[in-house]
Amino acid sequence: AQRVTQPEKLLSVFKGAPVELKCNYSYSGSPELFWYVQYSRQRLQLLLRHISRESIKGFTADLNKGETSFHLKKPFAQEEDSAMYYCALGSARQLTFGSGTQLTVLP
């Protein structure tokens, strides 16, 4: 069965500092990985997916099959990045979500 682990419930960084949100997964097949974000009082929304290889709002994520990881990174955090971030794995038309990391960017 697939599983997604986000080891950090809470993460605080100062504005301008680099940020990395960790995500590890277990899945026997070839995974599709995603990051979803929920800003305060807004809906959960797709941030990026690994197959698109895009940088969205300065965030990138690289799929590392050897380490079964899909960490989310941004070189310079902004206060507006404060939100709840969920890593998700897609298989058989389902999404399996991690438990989320609450990122706070301090001024």
Added chain:
Amino acid sequence: NAGVMQNPRHLVRRRGQEARLRCSPMKGHSHVYWYRQLPEEGLKFMVYLQKENIIDESGMPKERFSAEFPKEGPSILRIQQVVRGDSAAYFCASSPPGDSYEQYFGPGTRLTVT
């Protein structure tokens, strides 16, 4: 496009009552997904529906829970004889045909069972 709509936003039920949660997908979306989020946990997949069809209900509890997506009208998640453990946030998402993973989420319904 108003996005995925869910109602009610908050629902309070006493133990043993029925709860009905509604979800209207985005215009042009024919796939609907229901998720449940318990406190301190991530979203857990419950069921995936297309119009008039249940495609995957592997995440649905075997008893008391049912879902439908009729030809006309919203998708309904129905919980019969609710218990305290059913208290959670229930999210609905929809996706366009051909891409099940780009899901657009509704604001959720917070169910409280007293």
